[in-house]
Amino acid sequence: MKRFPMTVESEQALREELHRRKTVDRARIAEAIAEARELGDLKENAEYHAAREQQSFNEGRVQELEGKLSNAQVIDITTIENTGKVIFGVTVSLINTGTDEEAVYKIVGEDEADIKDGKISVSSPIARALIGKEEGDVAVVQTPKGSVEYEIDEVKHI
Template identity: 45%
Template structure:
């Protein structure tokens, strides 16, 4: 009984820390603490597995490499998840519980699923940042060639369209923002090339030819 009471006190303290936006535990305990909190109150919750990319080589172009700007974006997302979204979903669960029968409570089950996704994302970002090799491209020696973190303007020689993109780590990639993964076919095709070079890249839609118009380190 004493051990159970102590356990309950610890979990309630976790809940209060989350509510005031001061969550600072290690990622490994995020899922366990939240799951224990809900199970203790009679609410089992499933947390989806976290898919993480691993590599034993910390190379300059490895999957662990991140541009400083990309690392900042991940840190901002992590802060938002811990201080805004996580407390909100816990409040949503409490509100849904007050509506009575949980077996047919769609809001309750949706909130529990959202909790699992948030916890998984927190774990993933913390693991990614803990393994990351942060590169500041403005401070890395270069010789005018395309490197990780550089901003490159290329022209599709078939149609004349141009696009500007930045080569970033896989977890930073966002095609809408012009952030292209270093592991993508296009990035692999232009890496170590210079202005004026023309390269052929095998892409899902077929072979494309690109000419490098500009390389910047910003």
């Protein structure tokens, strides 16, 4: 079974969603199904069909969350000594050597990636180019428009 890296924050968020779906959402949906059954003929009962569809979606998401959590390799970056090297879970400050633009990214698991929030997947081209490098090193990232060089300004374990 292949394990997938995940941050502690992401694991906690998935566990909270799973708990909510199993307790709050299941009860709410079961109540909606019961109310819709009381309305009569189930074949032409739109409320019943909508509630059953909600139930199906919720149960599918519960299974998906349980699968992700069972295959997760949770990495707590705070327990790892900060050596200045880029590893999974660190926050990296970069300077584009061509444009002097600064960027800050946190390297996270694939399911956690959100570029708008500054989180990039460990399997992204930028992260792959950065992993193993240290502060002061230059990483070359291959993009569709050509190579881009980034200098690693700072590595933070937060």
